[in-house]
Amino acid sequence: MRGNRLYKTFINIGGALILGLLLSFFITLFINSLPSIKKYGFDFITSKIWDPVFEKFGAFPFIIGTLLTSFISLIISIPFSISVSLFVAEYYENTFFSRIFETLVDLLAGIPSVIYGLWGFFYIVPIVSNIQIKLSISPTGVSIFTASLVLSIMIIPYASSIAKEVIKLVPNDLKEAGYSLGATRYEVIKNIIFPYAKSGIFAGILLSLGRAIGETMAVTMVIGNSIQLPKNIFQPGNTIASIIANEFTEAVGELHLSSLIELGLILFLITLIINLFANLIIKRHGFEI
Amino acid sequence: MIRKILSIIWFFLITITKLNAGVELTGAGATFPYPLYSKMFDEYYKTYGIKVNYQSIGSGGGIRQLKEKTVDFGASDAFLSDEQLKEFDGEILHIPTCLGAVVITYNLDLPQKIRFTSDLIADIYLGKITKWNDGRIRKVNPGLNLPDLPITVVRRADGSGTTFVFTDYLSKVSSEWKEKVGRGTSVNWPVGIGGKGNEGVSGLVKQTKGAIGYVEFTYALQNKLPYGIIKNKSGNFIEPTVESISEAGNVKLPEDMRISITNTESKKGYPISAFTYILVYSDLSKANDKMDYEKAKTLANLLWWITHEGQKYTKSLDYALLSKEAQKNAEKLLKKLNFNGKMLLK
Amino acid sequence: MKILKDRLFKFMVIFFALLILLPLFSIIFMIFKNGFSVINLEFLTTLPKPPGETGGGVLNGIVGTLLLVFFASLIAIPLGLIAGIFLYEYREKKIGEVLTTFVDISQGIPSIVVGIISYLWIVKRMGHFSLISGSFALSLIFLPIVAKSTKETLKMIPVYIIEASLSLGVSYPRTILKVVLPSSIGGILSGILLGISRISGETAPLLFTAFGNPFLNFNILKPVSSLPHLIFVYAISPYDNWRKYAWGCSLILVIFVSLMSFLNKLLLKKWKIKF
Numbered sequence: 044m045r046g047n048r049l050y051k052t053f054i055n056i057g058g059a060l061i062l063g064l065l066l067s068f069f070i071t072l073f074i075n076s077l078p079s080i081k082k083y084g085f086d087f088i089t090s091k092i093w094d095p096v097f098e099k100f101g102a103f104p105f106i107i108g109t110l111l112t113s114f115i116s117l118i119i120s121i122p123f124s125i126s127v128s129l130f131v132a133e134y135y136e137n138t139f140f141s142r143i144f145e146t147l148v149d150l151l152a153g154i155p156s157v158i159y160g161l162w163g164f165f166y167i168v169p170i171v172s173n174i175q176i177k178l179s180i181s182p183t184g185v186s187i188f189t190a191s192l193v194l195s196i197m198i199i200p201y202a203s204s205i206a207k208e209v210i211k212l213v214p215n216d217l218k219e220a221g222y223s224l225g226a227t228r229y230e231v232i233k234n235i236i237f238p239y240a241k242s243g244i245f246a247g248i249l250l251s252l253g254r255a256i257g258e259t260m261a262v263t264m265v266i267g268n269s270i271q272l273p274k275n276i277f278q279p280g281n282t283i284a285s286i287i288a289n290e291f292t293e294a295v296g297e298l299h300l301s302s303l304i305e306l307g308l309i310l311f312l313i314t315l316i317i318n319l320f321a322n323l324i325i326k327r328h329g330f331e332i
Numbered sequence: 333m334i335r336k337i338l339s340i341i342w343f344f345l346i347t348i349t350k351l352n353a354g355v356e357l358t359g360a361g362a363t364f365p366y367p368l369y370s371k372m373f374d375e376y377y378k379t380y381g382i383k384v385n386y387q388s389i390g391s392g393g394g395i396r397q398l399k400e401k402t403v404d405f406g407a408s409d410a411f412l413s414d415e416q417l418k419e420f421d422g423e424i425l426h427i428p429t430c431l432g433a434v435v436i437t438y439n440l441d442l443p444q445k446i447r448f449t450s451d452l453i454a455d456i457y458l459g460k461i462t463k464w465n466d467g468r469i470r471k472v473n474p475g476l477n478l479p480d481l482p483i484t485v486v487r488r489a490d491g492s493g494t495t496f497v498f499t500d501y502l503s504k505v506s507s508e509w510k511e512k513v514g515r516g517t518s519v520n521w522p523v524g525i526g527g528k529g530n531e532g533v534s535g536l537v538k539q540t541k542g543a544i545g546y547v548e549f550t551y552a553l554q555n556k557l558p559y560g561i562i563k564n565k566s567g568n569f570i571e572p573t574v575e576s577i578s579e580a581g582n583v584k585l586p587e588d589m590r591i592s593i594t595n596t597e598s599k600k601g602y603p604i605s606a607f608t609y610i611l612v613y614s615d616l617s618k619a620n621d622k623m624d625y626e627k628a629k630t631l632a633n634l635l636w637w638i639t640h641e642g643q644k645y646t647k648s649l650d651y652a653l654l655s656k657e658a659q660k661n662a663e664k665l666l667k668k669l670n671f672n673g674k675m676l677l678k
Numbered sequence: 679m680k681i682l683k684d685r686l687f688k689f690m691v692i693f694f695a696l697l698i699l700l701p702l703f704s705i706i707f708m709i710f711k712n713g714f715s716v717i718n719l720e721f722l723t724t725l726p727k728p729p730g731e732t733g734g735g736v737l738n739g740i741v742g743t744l745l746l747v748f749f750a751s752l753i754a755i756p757l758g759l760i761a762g763i764f765l766y767e768y769r770e771k772k773i774g775e776v777l778t779t780f781v782d783i784s785q786g787i788p789s790i791v792v793g794i795i796s797y798l799w800i801v802k803r804m805g806h807f808s809l810i811s812g813s814f815a816l817s818l819i820f821l822p823i824v825a826k827s828t829k830e831t832l833k834m835i836p837v838y839i840i841e842a843s844l845s846l847g848v849s850y851p852r853t854i855l856k857v858v859l860p861s862s863i864g865g866i867l868s869g870i871l872l873g874i875s876r877i878s879g880e881t882a883p884l885l886f887t888a889f890g891n892p893f894l895n896f897n898i899l900k901p902v903s904s905l906p907h908l909i910f911v912y913a914i915s916p917y918d919n920w921r922k923y924a925w926g927c928s929l930i931l932v933i934f935v936s937l938m939s940f941l942n943k944l945l946l947k948k949w950k951i952k953f
Contacts, residue, residue, distance in 0.1 A: 050851035054767055057760035061777045061825065064818070065784060068791070071798055094520035095491070096513070126694035134691060144695070146943065151702050153935045155879025157906045158928050161913050162705045168539060176541075181484045183525050183540050196701045227684035250786070257788025259882040260910065268489035268526030279525040284790045284882075289528060291794070291886055292360075293392030293491030295416075295517065307794045311787065318786035322779050341752065356893075358806065358901065367917075370728040370892075377893075385901060387890045402806045531915040554729070554917060621805045649730070 068311065076305035078297055087305060093270045093286075095295070100302035102309065104272045108280040109310075111187050112262065113255040115276065116194035120251060123199050125244070128206035133232065136211070152200035160264030163193035168265055171277070180277050185267035187280040193265055194255050201254050202247040205325075209243030210236055242324050249321035253314050259284040283310045355630050356383040361394020361407030362493045363529040364432050364548045365608045368651050369407070372642045382630055388529065392491020392517040398424075398611055401620035404631055406611040409493025410500075410517050411590040422618035425665045426589045426609040429638050431652035433577045434498045434604040435559035437552040438544045439537050440464065440479065447472045447569055448560045450595070450603070454506035456483055456544060458513075459523035464542060472563075479542075486536045486545035489526025491517040497606040498546045501594035546604075549577070550650045564603040565595050572602045577652040580605035589661050607658070610635060617672040625671050632669045632676035639666070706932070713929030716922045726892055726908075729917035736923050738894050740930065742809075742903040746888060747878050749813035749898065754820035755870060761821065762828025762866075763854065769833065778829065784822040792818045793883035801887055809895065809902040812888030816877040823876065827869020831862040864949030868942050875938035879931060881906035905931050 079087065083100065090101020127148060135141035171192070172184035213236050221231040237244075267279020268289060283306045294300040359369075366388035373384040389397075391408035398406030399420060411426050436448060449472055455461045461468060465478040488495045499515035513519050527533035530551040537545040538555050549572055552559045561571045570576050580593050580601030595603050612635070613619045616628035639654060639662045646653040654662065669676045720735050727734030765781065768774030796815035801807055835858050843853040859866075881904075889901035890911065905927045913924035 047849065047851060050854075054760065054764045057757070057762070057764035057825075058768070058773065058777055060757060060821075061761050061764070061780050061784075064821075065780050068787070068795055071795055072791070075798060092520060095518035096516035096520065099520075123694050123698050126691045127698065129691045130695035134688065146939070147699060147702060149939055150936060151698065153875055153879075153939050154705060155881070155906055155931055155935065157879070157881045157909050158705065158709065158932065161909065161924070161928060162701075162708055164535075164914070166704060166708065172540060181482045182542065183484050183536070185525055185536065196698065199698055227680050229684040229687040230680070232687070253786040257786070257790070259788065259790045260906075263528070264914070268528070269524065270521060270526070271523070281526075284788055287790050287794070288882060288885060289489045289526070290392075290491060290518065291797075293390045293396055293517070295392050295396050295491065299518075304794060304798075307791050311791050314786050314788055314791075315783055318783040319779065322782045326775075326779070356900065358889075360889075367729045373892075374728045383893045385889075385891045385893060387901075400802070400805075402801065528914070535914040 065315075069308075072304060072308040072311055076301055076308050079301035079305040082298065083302075087302070088309075091272055095290075095299050098296060098298050100298065102283070102302075102306055104270060105281050105283045105286050105306060106309070107272060108187065108266070109256055109282040109284070109313075111273075111276065111280065112190045112194055112266070112282055113252055115188070115191035116198060116255050117248065117252050119191065119195035120199050120202065121248060123195075124202035124206060124247070124251065127199065127203040128210055128244075128247075129232065131203075132207045132210035133228075133236070148200050148203060151196070152204075156197065156258060156260040157264075159193055159197055159261040163189065163261060163265040167192055175277055178277060180275075183267060183279055185265050185279050187266065187273055187276040187278065190262045190266040190280075190282070191276070193261050194258060197258065197261060198251040198255050202244070202251040205247030205250060206240070206244045209240040209247070209328075212243075213239045242328055246321040246324040249317055249324070253317040253321065256317070257284055257310060257314050259288050263288050283307075355627055356385060357405070357627070357631055357634065358403045359384065359386045359394075359405040359407060359610070360389050360397045360403045361386075361611070362391045362409050362608055363388040363531070364391070364409045364492075364494050364497075365407065365430060365651065366530075367550050367554075368430060368646060368649050371645050371649060372638060375645065376634065376637060376642070382634065384634065390488075390490040390517070390529065391493025391496060394493075394611065395517075398613075404612075404619055404623065404627070405635075407609065408496075408517075408611055409606055409608045410496030411592075411607075411609060412611070420613070423614040423668075425612050425614050425668060427612065427635055427639065427665055428589050428607040428654055428658050428662055429610055430608060430643070430646050430654060431577050431581050431605055432608055433549045433572045433580075433602050433652075434494055434501070434546050434606070435549050435552045435572050436544065436562065436604075437534065437537055437547050437555075437557040437559045439539075439541055439557065440481070442476060442478075442558070444476065445558055445571070446476065446478075446560045447563070449563045450501075450505035453562070454502050454509050457485060457487070457502065457521075457523070458506075458509060459485070481542035484540050484543040485524035486527055486533050486540075486543050487521050487524040488518075488533060489528050490532075492529075493517060493606075493608065494530060494546065494548055495519065497592075497594060497604065500592050500606075501604045504595040553650055562603050564599075564601060565597060566599045568599065570600065570602045572604075574647060574650060574652045576600060576602040577605045578655060581607065581652070581655050581658060585657055585661055587661055587664065589658070589665065605652075610638070612669070614668045615670055615672060616676070623671075625674065628669070628671040629676050632666065635666055635669075636663075636677060639663070709925065709928045709932050712922075712925035713927075716926035717929060721923075721926050725894065726923060727919060729915070729920060732919055734919065734923070736905070736908055736927055736930075738891055738903040739905040739908040739927055741894055741896075742888070742891070742907075743878055743905045745809055745896065745898075745902060746812050746816055746884070746904055747874055749810060750816035750820050750877055751870070751874065753813065753817035754824055754873065757817075758821045758824025758869075759828055759859075759866070761825035763832065765825060765829040766832040769829070778826075781822045781825050785826070787819075788882075789819060789880050790882040793886045796883060797886040804899075806899075807887060807889030807901040808899050809888060810898040812884050812902060812904070813898075815883035815887045816880060819880065819883070820873040820877050823873040824866070824869050827872070828862070828866050831865025831869075832858060834865070835861055864945055868945050871938050871942045871945070875935050875942075879906055879935060881910050 168184035263285035269279040273280040394406035503510040527536040580596040724735035800811035912920040
């Protein structure tokens with residue numbers, strides 16, 4: 044790198060900052076989780092009880108809730124994400140129509156999550172409530188399913204924007220070759236574009252997952268905030284992010300607070316790993332997002 | 333050029349930090365009395381120009397922030413236990429500000445209010461009674477056409493004094509509850525979905541047919557939700573009203589005001605009533621780093637006002653004002669307020 | 679048969695793609711329907727009234743959000759620029775690649791975790807909630823966005839421009855500062871707009887830092903309100919006037935975010951940037 048000493052030093056501060064940031068996040072979370080780690084050890088992850096009165100804390104219901112909502116929302120969102128990316132990058136590539144559409148999808152990504160929560164609370168909850176009545180379940184409206192629905196809409200833009208970029212990168216001559224052999228559009232997509240773009244699409248999906256796992260506000264307003272393990276997806280549940288938001292300012296005992304921070308640590312590590320994975324895949328395919 | 337910009341920004345920062353340096357008090361805690369405090373602090377500001385920033389993060393939050401010394405005063409419906417008091421590095425005073433009640437609200441279309449007995453409520457919240465047309469409920473409500481709907485139990489998701497009052501009541505009337513769950517600002521609920529704050533619970537109940545929830549009286553009224561009539565210790569079915577709530581407080585009160593009046597002895601008292609408190613360090617110099625004599629005096633005056641002139645705002649918001657005895661006890665407690673030994677009120 | 683599959687697939691793709699417009703329009707409709715009638719001069723210029731009283735406004739939230747974003751920008755933009763330049767300078771080296779990955783990962787950290795960190799680092803040390811702790815939390819989210827977009831934009835500047843400047847005798851640091859950065863301003867600005875749009879809607883990190891305030895506050899050491907916080911607190915309250923505030927705030931926020939997005943698009947078009 045060129046430049047004089049002063050410049051280099053100045054720049055290196057920037058680097059140190061980035062390095063220091065993630066590291067110090069981890070250290071802070073870890074140190075403050077110690078009381079809880081020491082007391083519960085590994086059982087923290089498997090224990091189902093969250094009892095502030097008798098000071099027994101276990102993360103299991105929240106881990107399950109987080110995993111359930113994230114994966115269900117992912118599954119729901121995938122067909123939409125892929126459709127959006129194909130729509131914009133293939134079928135209507137470079138048309139006025141698709142540019143407007145892209146703008147609208149960006150809008151979807153820009154809506155603050157607390158507003159998604161509002162919308163979910165007033166519009167989706169009554170719909171799910173009706174479904175619950177038909178299934179003869181307690182018509183709370185709020186449930187794991189409700190949260191998954193709202194989440195699925197929120198995470199669509201994350202996967203679709205990456206998938207769209209990858210799909211655009213598929214070399215035209217490959218596609219032309221397919222068409223010249225008489226393939227239909229569908230066949231080109233299925234046999235040429237998808238195999239070529241599949242790891243990029245996968246990375247995009249991973250990023251969606253990462254977002255879903257960490258989402259707080261929208262989830263906490265529609266999930267029901269139950270501390271029991273839900274028996275099915277139409278029952279209320281809770282996620283790690285949601286319970287931290289609910290109880291953090293009010294945790295009265297040191298152990299309670301430490302347990303919440305330990306939950307935060309777990310969340311931090313999970314999203315870290317998922318994002319790392321996604322990034323490595325993208326890097327391997329030589330394009331940046 | 334950059335230097336100029338930096339110095340302008342620095343100047344700006346300093347200026348706006350110096351501005352607004354007037355006395356401002358920060359408090360946090362109970363959602364139970366939030367509408368009342370909101371009104372009181374608004375009036376106090378109009379009259380005296382003192383800003384009070386109160387955030388209703390729940391009684392658990394009030395206690396915690398008081399301990400962490402991030403606020404000037406806390407607010408809680410739950411009074412501190414002896415163990416909890418030991419965790420503070422100074423004496424904590426419980427200043428009663430008013431009485432409120434926890435009512436049982438529900439979402440059903442019925443021509444009259446449902447009557448509950450204490451064991452019914454306990455068993456519903458234990459998950460033992462799951463349908464509205466359960467025989468035991470019908471027995472207490474002859475002539476009421478209770479529907480064949482599942483009971484959706486709603487409770488608090490956050491740490492709450494309202495929860496404390498409610499679980500305190502349940503612990504008194506049900507030994508099973510006392511053993512299994514106990515009382516606290518946050519408990520391990522056997523059943524139920526959680527709403528954030530009284531607002532969240534009343535919101536959820538309003539949205540769900542067949543739901544039952546416990547909320548502070550005002551919230552039920554505001555949401556125009558029906559609430560139950562409950563049988564008290566003396567065997568009378570009492571409807572929550574400002575009068576019956578005050579009645580519940582008509583018992584012998586201890587000097588430090590740490591008393592639970594749930595399941596009250598008072599004959600005409602509503603059984604799930606409670607005092608709500610503002611918690612302060614008696615030696616305000618211990619409150620936090622930013623407290624000084626000026627601020628402490630302002631806080632002391634505010635608390636005196638709340639327990640005297642401020643009481644006139646209680647009725648219109650459906651809170652019960654302090655009885656003469658409660659007020660006298662409050663005065664004695666307030667007179668203990670000092671700043672490093674220097675008394676704040678005469 | 680092949681044609682049928684092809685047509686069917688195309689139909690499905692279009693169907694699913696357009697279907698997502700349904701929730702989008704539903705949300706926009708909901709906010710406009712409920713929020714439009716709320717917004718008036720009083721709403722934008724006065725403070726909230728106690729429950730049950732009509733009138734009042736959300737000036738504390740509007741000013742709070744502006745202040746929070748302003749101070750977060752003061753922290754995140756300069757530091758983000760420096761970090762971004764670092765990533766650019768070392769982009770061919772291992773350290774650059776690793777730290778770029780770090781920055782990418784940081785963008786995926788849940789905002790609630792950012793809130794916890796800020797509480798432990800700032801609020802606990804200071805002893806009280808404050809505007810500056812809120813801004814700090816927001817800057818933790820903002821910084822990686824600025825760093826990333828700075829790096830990406832700088833990368834796109836053709837090498838010959840740098841070489842030309844150097845051959846004229848301009849020192850390297852000066853070249854970066856006076857030639858490269860200014861030409862990258864479009865992309866950098868785009869990243870900044872994106873960041874501002876993102877952080878103005880964040881609620882979770884402010885729950886444990888800015889705390890909220892029913893009054894106006896310009897003091898960085900005191901608690902402050904914000905639009906997302908007001909939405910969260912007022913939306914599910916049982917008081918009509920408070921719920922109205924929540925809708926009004928939602929409308930303001932959505933308009934603001936859309937504006938940022940629109941400006942961003944204009945910017946990208948004008949500078950013909952392709953990320």
